Amino acid sequence: MNAIVKNATFVAAASPVVFIVDDDRSVREALSALFRSVGLRVELYGSAMEFLNGRRSDAAGCLVLDVRLPGLSGLDFQTQLAASGIHLPIIFMTGHGDIPMSVRAMKAGAVDFLAKPFREQDMLDAVAAAIECDARRRRDSEALSSLKSMLSSLTPREREVLEHVTSGLMNKQIAALLGLSEITVKIHRGNLMRKMGARSLADLVRKAEALGIGAPSDLTMASHAQA
Template sequence: MPNQRKLQREPSEPVVFIVDDDLSMREALVDLFRSMKFDAQAFESAAALMEVASFNSPGCIVLDVRLPGLSGLDFQTQLERLGCKMPIVFMTGFGDIPMSVRAMKAGAVDFLTKPFKDQDILDAVAAAMERDAARRRQHAQSEAIALLAEHLTPREREVMKAVVTGLMNKQIAHELGISEVTVKLHRGNVMRKMEVRSVAELVRKAEILGESIRPPVS
């Protein structure tokens, strides 16, 4: 049966989603971001953004705290429940310390109090874009490694787990109840299928896969 897992194709251009109920603020931010060659889209409420936005696209959200209907902080919580990883930059004219602490603890990139300088919001968005790009690179790497691991047999996966804990071939053979020659065969297959040339590389890929890594047995 053909492998059903496929790497997700990442859209090429990042988007800045702006959510603010102040029309003049929305227009000013759209003009600012577009002047810096960012694709910017503005919405008056969280509900309006949810209707049309694709949170699978690269980019970030510039979000006002006080909005009609769902507040910015509650929207942040809702996005987290939905599994949306898009970075958020908060802005508010009524900011206080508890608000900013809650927002930052929940993963916000920055919390800006209006009025802010153009450079401040541009810097915050640049940081958010870089965070999103780094997350996407890590996700793509994890997907690629998972694709390789799908070609391992159950026994090869057992051998890989043993190898990355620091066990020698003789110890692995004893643990699994197989011959040392068979361990060497499986180990070679693991190295080839996982596209690595050293145990150190294999350990890094196993860690990304989330395999259980235990201290080497003395």
């Protein structure tokens, strides 16, 4: 199953897409008409395997998924997608839902869980929230990728200075720790600020935190205590 997911082909697209997976053709068509009526793109699948084997648009979107599907169930499909690194927000729908199903789905990250029959507006609201969630995740992922690229452009020494600067040390403290002159630390600091695209120290700290950099080490804490 993992191989199928990882080798699936994605088609580049800009506008949001609602992926509908339900073995009931009438449900698929009704939902398709609903989403298209508000200008959304729609792709229809009759089973989890059909979705996994299909050519899917690589755009912000969400998955509207029936809990009871032939073969792999909707809840098990949710688990499989997460394990395979596919992070489309999921809206579950079912005509046989119960509290344990809802709890399991929501704990696993589902955006909503709608019992059939549901109000069209409830579905549209859930889809709008899910698409915005996916768009935000993609923006955050792109921003983090950009930061990682900036970080990789730093020299080993600049990386050391970055870690000390963002953990709160002053230039003279960093110089003492690294055995450098204060002016050399200032040069490294200026270079890394430029490479990281940081407008200020606060901006640099925010970027470092996003990368998991900047937690004070024991050495840093000791230096602060001595200062």
